[in-house]
Amino acid sequence: AVLAHEIRNALGSIKGYVQWVHEKLEKPDPKKDGLSVALQGVSRIETLVNDLLGFSRKEKYRIERLNPVHLIQEAINTAGSSWKGKVELESKPGIRAMGDREKLYLSLANGIRNAIQAMEGDGNLRISAYPDGRWVNILIKDTGPGIPDEEIPRLFTPFHTTKTDGTGLGLAYSMKVVEGMGGKISLANRKKNRGAVLTIRLPRTRERDSE
Incomplete structure (x- = not known):
């Protein structure tokens, strides 16, 4: 973690200088394009370092009774803001679960983002939440190409990714925090339709609010 912090601080200095030079150059200058590529590379490393720091730190949980549907709506508004598909x-009304609001939101946003990326611009994003015994199930379904069967067991492994621009930490982090909240998370191909489904299960609380 100390090394990651040092790398992030150094990157901040590099990024600031490269941005300054980039802004000073006029558009036709070929060096401006080169600096744009450099900035993309720095941002990529920044994302990787931030993900690594987030994954490696010891999590603190604030477990409380929550409305998962509200958090799903927030995650859709954020992660799916530019989505043009359906x-x-x-x-079900009145669903309540036990969990950490911020960590559940991050896991939902990551799942929605992955589903949208899998559909490559068009498709049907379907999210459902319903009680199942002592659990609340949240399903995020896409209509993408699905996942090769041999990849599914490895997708929750840190740093394993099938994306050219992925860090391989998104699903690993989601598994870490969902299990830390006393829940379960899994990923599978849909049985009857094209695409994949991410399932998050959280402990259910039976009391129902009037909201």
């Missing part, structure tokens, strides 16, 4: 949200 979005469906199905839920």
